[in-house]
Amino acid sequence: MTTNDAAIAAEGLRKRYGPRYALDGLDLTVERGVVHGLLGPNGAGKTTAVRILSTLLRFDAGSARVAGYDVVGEADEVRRRIGLTGQYAAVDETLSGRQNLVMFGRLYHLGARQAKRRADELLEQFDLAHAADRSGRTYSGGMRRRLDLAASLILAPEVLFLDEPTTGLDPRSRNDVWDAVRSLVAGGTTVLLTTQYLEEADQLAGRISVIDTGRVVAEGTADELKARIGGDRIEVVVRDAAQLGPAAAVVARIGTAEPELDADTRRVSAPVADRMAALTEAVRELQLAGVVAEDIGLRRPTLDEAFLHLTGHRAEPDVVKETAA
Amino acid sequence: MSTMLQQAPALVAPPPARTPLARLRWAAADGWVMTKRNMAHVVRAPEEVVIYFTLPIMFVLVFGYVFGSGMALPGGGSYREFLLPGVFAMTMLYGLGATATGVAFDVGRGVVDRFRSMPMARSALVAGRSAADLIRAVLEMSTLVVCGLLVGWQWRNGIGDALAAVGLILLLRFAITWVGIYLGLVVPNPDTVGVIVFPAAFPLTALSNVFVAPELMPDWLGAVSEWNPLSSTVAASRELFGNPGFGGDSWAAQHSLLLAVGWPLVLLAIFVPLSIRRYQKLSR
Numbered sequence: 001m002t003t004n005d006a007a008i009a010a011e012g013l014r015k016r017y018g019p020r021y022a023l024d025g026l027d028l029t030v031e032r033g034v035v036h037g038l039l040g041p042n043g044a045g046k047t048t049a050v051r052i053l054s055t056l057l058r059f060d061a062g063s064a065r066v067a068g069y070d071v072v073g074e075a076d077e078v079r080r081r082i083g084l085t086g087q088y089a090a091v092d093e094t095l096s097g098r099q100n101l102v103m104f105g106r107l108y109h110l111g112a113r114q115a116k117r118r119a120d121e122l123l124e125q126f127d128l129a130h131a132a133d134r135s136g137r138t139y140s141g142g143m144r145r146r147l148d149l150a151a152s153l154i155l156a157p158e159v160l161f162l163d164e165p166t167t168g169l170d171p172r173s174r175n176d177v178w179d180a181v182r183s184l185v186a187g188g189t190t191v192l193l194t195t196q197y198l199e200e201a202d203q204l205a206g207r208i209s210v211i212d213t214g215r216v217v218a219e220g221t222a223d224e225l226k227a228r229i230g231g232d233r234i235e236v237v238v239r240d241a242a243q244l245g246p247a248a249a250v251v252a253r254i255g256t257a258e259p260e261l262d263a264d265t266r267r268v269s270a271p272v273a274d275r276m277a278a279l280t281e282a283v284r285e286l287q288l289a290g291v292v293a294e295d296i297g298l299r300r301p302t303l304d305e306a307f308l309h310l311t312g313h314r315a316e317p318d319v320v321k322e323t324a325a
Numbered sequence: 326m327s328t329m330l331q332q333a334p335a336l337v338a339p340p341p342a343r344t345p346l347a348r349l350r351w352a353a354a355d356g357w358v359m360t361k362r363n364m365a366h367v368v369r370a371p372e373e374v375v376i377y378f379t380l381p382i383m384f385v386l387v388f389g390y391v392f393g394s395g396m397a398l399p400g401g402g403s404y405r406e407f408l409l410p411g412v413f414a415m416t417m418l419y420g421l422g423a424t425a426t427g428v429a430f431d432v433g434r435g436v437v438d439r440f441r442s443m444p445m446a447r448s449a450l451v452a453g454r455s456a457a458d459l460i461r462a463v464l465e466m467s468t469l470v471v472c473g474l475l476v477g478w479q480w481r482n483g484i485g486d487a488l489a490a491v492g493l494i495l496l497l498r499f500a501i502t503w504v505g506i507y508l509g510l511v512v513p514n515p516d517t518v519g520v521i522v523f524p525a526a527f528p529l530t531a532l533s534n535v536f537v538a539p540e541l542m543p544d545w546l547g548a549v550s551e552w553n554p555l556s557s558t559v560a561a562s563r564e565l566f567g568n569p570g571f572g573g574d575s576w577a578a579q580h581s582l583l584l585a586v587g588w589p590l591v592l593l594a595i596f597v598p599l600s601i602r603r604y605q606k607l608s609r
Contacts, residue, residue: 054442058608076341079444090435094366106358107445108338109351135369151439155338 005068007032007159007190008053012062015048015214022048023059024214030192030207032158035185037205038194039307045214046194047087050163053192054084067158080108083152083160087167089144090151093136097128097147100136104151122150126180142173149180160184162193166200178204198304212311225306234278235269236286237295244268247293250285254278272298341444352446359453360460363427367461377423378465381416382472385409388536389476399540402569409478410490410562411535413469414555417462417498418529421505422522424458428509429518432607441607451600455502462498466491481567490565493585497558500589503596510603534559538570539578551577554592557584 008030015023023045030036038046051057053066055075064071067081084090091100098119105115123129126146136144145165152160162181166174181204185191195201201208202222210218210225218225234254238247244261248268251259255270255278262268272278275298286293342348367374385408388396393404431437431450440450470491473479480487512518530536532549534556539547550556551573560581563571577584 051438056438056441056608076444079442080338080341082442084439084442086435086438088435090437090439092362092436093434094369095362099362099365103358103362104439104443107355107440107443107449109354109444110338 005032006030006065008036008064008066008192010049010053010062010064013049013052013059013064014061015045015052015057015059021214023052023062026062026211026215028209028216030190032190033185033188034206035181035191035193035204037201037208038192038211039196039198039201039205039208040194040211041196041311044211046196046211047163048214049211050084050086050161050192050194054082054161055079056084080155081158083155083157084163085145085148085152085161085165086163089136089148091136091144091147093139093144096133096135097123097139098132100147101151101154105154108155110154118154122153126150127176142169142176145169145173145177146180149177153184156187157189159190159192162191164194164196166195166197174200198302198307210307210310218310225310226301228306228309232272232275232298233269233301234272234282235267235295235297235299236282236291236293238266238268239292239294241266243291246289247286247291250282250289250291253285254281266294271301338444348446352448352452355446355449356452356456359449360456361453363454363457364460366427367457373423377419378468380419381412381469384412384415385472385476392536396537397541398570399538400569403477405476406478406568407538407563407570408536409469409473409476410494410566410568411533411559412473413466413491413494413562414497414559415530415535416465416469417494417501418526418555419522420458420462420465420498421501421508421526422519423461424454424502424505425508425512425518425522426515428454428506429513430509430515432510432513433515437607447605448601451506451604454506455499458502458505459495459499462495466494478568480565482565486565486567490562493558493561493565496586496589497554500592500596503593503600507596507600507603510600510607529553529555534570538573540573547573548575551575554584554588557581557588561585 006029008028010026010028013023013026013028014021026045026049028038028049038049040046048057052059053064053071055071055078058072066078069077069081071078092103095103101119101122102115105118106112110118123132126149128143128147128150131139131143136147139147149165165177165181169177178200181191181193193201193205205222207219207221208225209216218228220228234251236247236251238244241263244263244266248259248261251268251270254272256273257271259268259270279296279298282296286296342351385405389405389408393408396404398404398407437450480490508521509518512521532546533553534550539550539556542550557577560571560578562585563569564581571578571581573579
């Protein structure tokens with residue numbers, strides 16, 4: 001794949017706000033027809049990257065092509081081929097759902113009849129037909145987001161930017177959005193999805209770029225990112241926090257790397273090489289050491305841990321809670 | 326819903342306009358779509374329009390009937406006939422609030438981001454706003470004229486001059502629209518804009534010839550009042566309508582017709598480029 005064939009090809013993007021770099025040499029290549037996740041904490045530069053790639057924002061250095069066209073020099077060509085759904089529903093809330101879609105269709109320079117027909121189709125597809133003529137103000141958050149997504153799809157874009165599309169949505173609406181994204185990609189659209197929800201990236205994205213302080217710090221599939229911090233982990237929860245030390249000593253002997261301690265949850269964990277051998281050994285050794293374990297288990301690392309490992313800090317606290325379930 | 330998505334027929338947007346003429350045609354078409362959008366807002370929120378009309382009608386009634394009985398005019402004549410052209414212009418000035426709030430509301434919401442990510446003419450958003458506000462101003466003027474006729478105001482110099490006067494008042498509104506667009510872009514918070522506009526607009530009406538003839542004010546105040554852009558439009562329309570109370574000794578009062586054209590053009594020359602620059606700056 002050459003960069004010209006890529007759906008998105010950005011090199012060395014820099015964007016400065018005062019003394020701070022929102023983007024500090026961001027490189028990003030997204031091949032056509034996939035969902036590519038842009039994962040990072042608040043302030044990492046995800047939204048800045050999306051705004052630059054969707055021609056909304058100028059940048060200080062670097063270059064970017066979207067759908068094969070330069071975002072600065074050929075902005076109009078880019079705009080004909082992209083859709084954008086941001087964190088806030090970018091629709092006219094005074095107008096009805098239908099009025100919105102017809103208006104956007106006309107602004108894409110569709111004929112009046114074509115714009116109306118497309119609006120009707122989209123209202124049907126996004127389960128908004130029953131509310132088509134009601135003011136957007138009366139819509140629920142989920143309905144508004146669906147309308148927003150529908151507006152991005154009037155032309156069946158080559159590249160769709162989804163900037164935290166499910167932030168603030170209830171689980172049902174979130175699943176609706178996920179389904180819509182999956183079927184779009186099945187139809188050939190490339191999606192750049194930014195999210196701080198690790199679970200979302202894990203669910204949807206074939207490839208993930210982890211970004212932190214304005215640059216990509218890691219890239220790969222979800223499995224590859226998880227593999228970076230080792231395979232299976234053994235995890236021991238002790239009954240008495242005072243026994244964390246002895247338990248850690250046992251886990252350290254069994255594991256292939258330094259154990260991680262979490263005093264709050266009385267938890268010790270470390271990566272292991274051989275699953276079953278490690279488990280039986282742990283049970284025996286803990287018993288010998290007189291450590292009372294509440295729980296001993298093996299598990300795959302979460303993307304959360306991968307994130308911590310790659311960036312040196314956790315994702316947003318509420319995100320950790322989100323993915324804990 | 327997801328299963329049906331794949332069946333969507335692929336629509337392709339027409340390629341970007343290449344020739345200047347095609348660009349102009351698209352700019353006009355996009356501007357018209359945005360004009361219709363703003364008109365649809367009025368239809369969807371009629372209560373806002375009602376509130377908006379209440380103020381000038383109230384001024385006509387309060388000043389015309391309550392204070393008006395004690396108001397004198399330098400050359401004599403009916404105070405209500407003197408008042409109405411002032412109220413016309415004042416209503417146009419207060420339109421500043423609606424324009425600025427509308428623009429600020431757009432910018433504050435994400436919808437402008439969508440517009441800017443689409444292959445539409447860059448000018449359409451502001452052009453559509455200014456066209457819609459002008460259409461709205463025509464409706465307001467019609468209502469006010471009817472209102473004026475009901476309280477005894479009339480034009481005395483024939484329909485041609487009367488239409489010319491209305492034209493001058495709408496020209497002022499057009500210029501004020503662009504001041505409002507700039508305001509809305511600079512202060513992108515609808516609530517703040519609403520708070521700023523009234524204190525800014527009220528002294529402008531008080532320090533003008535809308536309610537009181539400048540000749541009756543202290544000298545320095547009268548001079549400020551006569552040079553007020555609002556006063557020029559009011560004085561010129563009084564002259565064209567044949568209503569009492571225009572004229573005076575100062576250069577500004579003598580040349581109100583010239584100034585009624587000149588002031589709006591000056592405002593446009595300042596605020597159109599400022600607004601466009603500011604709009605483009607949204608991409609920084």
